[in-house]
Amino acid sequence: MRHPWWTLAFAMALAAGCNVPRHQPQTPAAPAAGSLAPASDSTSRLSGLDLLLKAVGGHRLVLLGEIHGTRETPALVGELVDKVSAGGGKVILGLEIVARDQAGVDRYLHSGGRPLDRAALLSGSHWRDPAHDGRDSAAMFDLIESVRSLGEQGRDIQVVFFDPGNVDDRERGMADNLRAAIARARQARVLVLTGNVHAMTAAPPWEMFDGGKRIDPPMTAGRLLADLHPFSIDIEAAAGNAWNCTGTCGVHRTFAHGAENAAPALELPNPSESAWDALLLLPRFSASPPAIEALR
DSSP states (O other): OBOHHHHHHHHHHHHTTTOOTTTOOOOOOOOOSSOOEESBOSSOBOOHHHHHHHHHTTOSEEEEEEOTTBSHHHHHHHHHHHHHHTTSSOEEEEEEEEGGGHHHHHHHHTSOOOHHHHHHHHTSHHHHOSSOOSTTBHHHHHHHHHHHHHHHTTOOEEEEEEEOOSOTTHHHHHHHHHHHHHHHSTTOEEEEEEETTTTOOSOOSSBEEETTEEEOOOOOHHHHTGGGOOEEEEEEESSBEEEEEESEEEEEEOOOOSSTTOOOEEEOOOGGGOSSSEEEEESOBOBOOBHHHHTO
């Protein structure tokens, strides 16, 4: 089968070399065969968090694929980190932010979260890059702040910035950085928030084309971590918008999936039908502006 959205998006990514950290497009999920499981049954109506927890289950390494620049996904991941860390034990939260800014987030997580602490974090290169692609959003900052707050409550949570930056093989660099973090904390639960392409744990089953020529799908960080048995979840929405760099940097409408404002839904597709292990469909996305603009 053919999915034109994916054909265009992957052609754009390949043209950029798949290693440009700021302008790499984050693409919507190809519709999987079969219907979505509704977020309600005969006894209960499940929230997006309930469904996400159900999907995560006991998996140790979870890749959460996002459309960069929404309010909803980082907020949902923050709630997930809260729930997972509440049971004790170490949790690693991987974020697709350049690794050279790691010292800055480490300092912030051990700070009091005062205005001066916030300003110090936002002085990092990731937040100051003029191409604001959604990974430096106010919602992403709020996610980091929520982890800092949980740390004050005694939770053992580490934030790992795993993006190697503009290197020849960015996907492998991301996978290597995550692998190293996991090796340093072998008993930790690992939750990774990244672009949905990077989170793919299988080659897309649909055909892709570049300039009319069929191409093989690029290798992804998720596929490179196959020996660690990651569980991947693509997080999408029925409608809405996001702040990212799909062509230009700013607010863009996201690809529509079904009826707007429908209840959250979870799909566990057959392996032959998807590049991810699960799809979580939220009612709507809304754009989150860059943190340095929203938090002034």
